[in-house]
Amino acid sequence: MTKLIDPFARPISYLRVSVTDRCDFRCTYCMAEHMQFLPKKDLLTLEELDRLCSTFIRLGVEKLRITGGEPLVRRDIMTFFKTISRHLDTGALRELTLTTNGSQLARFADELAAFGIRRVNVSLDTLDAAKFQAITRWGRLPQVMEGLQAAKRAGLRVKINTVALKGFNEEELFPLLDWCAGEGHDLTFIEVMPMGEMGEEMRLDQYWPLKDLRARLAERFTLTDLAERTGGPARYVRIEETGQKVGFITPLTHNFCESCNRVRVTCTGELFMCLGQEDNADLRAPLRASADDALLEQAIRAAIARKPKGHDFDYSRQKVKGQVSRHMSHTGG
Ligand code: SAM
Ligand code: SF4
Numbered sequence: 001m002t003k004l005i006d007p008f009a010r011p012i013s014y015l016r017v018s019v020t021d022r023c024d025f026r027c028t029y030c031m032a033e034h035m036q037f038l039p040k041k042d043l044l045t046l047e048e049l050d051r052l053c054s055t056f057i058r059l060g061v062e063k064l065r066i067t068g069g070e071p072l073v074r075r076d077i078m079t080f081f082k083t084i085s086r087h088l089d090t091g092a093l094r095e096l097t098l099t100t101n102g103s104q105l106a107r108f109a110d111e112l113a114a115f116g117i118r119r120v121n122v123s124l125d126t127l128d129a130a131k132f133q134a135i136t137r138w139g140r141l142p143q144v145m146e147g148l149q150a151a152k153r154a155g156l157r158v159k160i161n162t163v164a165l166k167g168f169n170e171e172e173l174f175p176l177l178d179w180c181a182g183e184g185h186d187l188t189f190i191e192v193m194p195m196g197e198m199g200e201e202m203r204l205d206q207y208w209p210l211k212d213l214r215a216r217l218a219e220r221f222t223l224t225d226l227a228e229r230t231g232g233p234a235r236y237v238r239i240e241e242t243g244q245k246v247g248f249i250t251p252l253t254h255n256f257c258e259s260c261n262r263v264r265v266t267c268t269g270e271l272f273m274c275l276g277q278e279d280n281a282d283l284r285a286p287l288r289a290s291a292d293d294a295l296l297e298q299a300i301r302a303a304i305a306r307k308p309k310g311h312d313f314d315y316s317r318q319k320v321k322g323q324v325s326r327h328m329s330h331t332g333g
Pocket of ligand 2: 023024025026027030031068069070101123
């Protein structure tokens with residue numbers, strides 16, 4: 001079985017799969033308040049998701065991240081985690097993980113841990129309950145805090161993902177850092193991305209370049225760049241004074257494409273070879289055309305053969321260039 005390698009000799013070892021476009025939050029930078037969600041028949045069933053992920057694993061994917069929308073609001077999603085975890089048992093899959101808003105972790109943390117999940121990414125932009133409600137519209141901070149406690153009790157390592165938003169959480173940089181240190185959570189900042197059709201002005205207003213955030217950190221601490229690379233847009237530093245590791249995800253200002261090892265699948269089975277490009281391949285049709293995975297495998301290989309060299313995001317000259325019209329909840333963050 002030949003493993004997936006793209007035209008630029010990059011092995012495809014990391015798959016991110018969105019299992020739903022729905023969410024119990026409506027974060028302002030991610031969704032409109034009144035979103036039109038997809039009809040159920042358009043979504044891949046849990047069985048189709050399993051076939052799809054298993055095929056990618058057979059073709060060399062070693063790390064699988066489940067996302068959304070909010071993955072933990074998909075009905076019966078624990079059945080999916082349970083069955084797909086068989087690939088951890090065989091060693092074919094090295095890591096099974098998820099990105100979540102944390103609202104359902106109090107319910108599911110124990111099961112997730114039992115199915116072999118070791119780490120979760122939890123998105124949290126503020127520790128202030130009123131601000132949390134404002135940015136997520138429908139979210140409630142205490143519920144997420146309970147979820148985080150449950151994750152900790154279940155032995156899951158937590159990485160907090162914080163979208164850096166100018167005029168919103170600038171003042172919380174150090175409080176967030178201290179809180180993460182106290183709780184034993186890793187912390188990664190994400191630069192806001194020009195996704196979806198939300199007003200351009202709004203996101204440009206909120207754009208807080210991580211190089212500025214980093215400079216603020218450096219005023220107080222000694223930062224050492226770490227060599228660690230994930231094949232994605234994340235870069236890490238160690239804060240020498242505390243030993244804490246902090247990540248920066250700067251998809252707009254860094255060129256990380258040369259080491260890109262990942263592809264994404266939406267909840268309707270579209271395979272996106274690059275987060276910043278529109279080109280995609282439909283995997284739902286081959287999945288539904290036959291119970292055999294040969295057509296699916298063929299479609300995956302054909303798509304990987306046209307994975308582009310890189311993306312075109314650019315915030316320079318105060319214009320959002322290379323903007324793509326998808327929402328993050330569609331492609332999966
Ligand atoms: N609902 C889950 C969550 O919030 O973690 C998973 C899906 S969410 C789309 C994945 C990540 O994308 C979250 O960390 C979220 O903050 C981030 N995100 C959403 N819209 C974004 C944007 N416009 N720019 C940067 N990050 C964004
Ligand atoms: Fe939902 Fe996550 Fe998007 Fe917020 S960022 S609306 S929690 S999918």
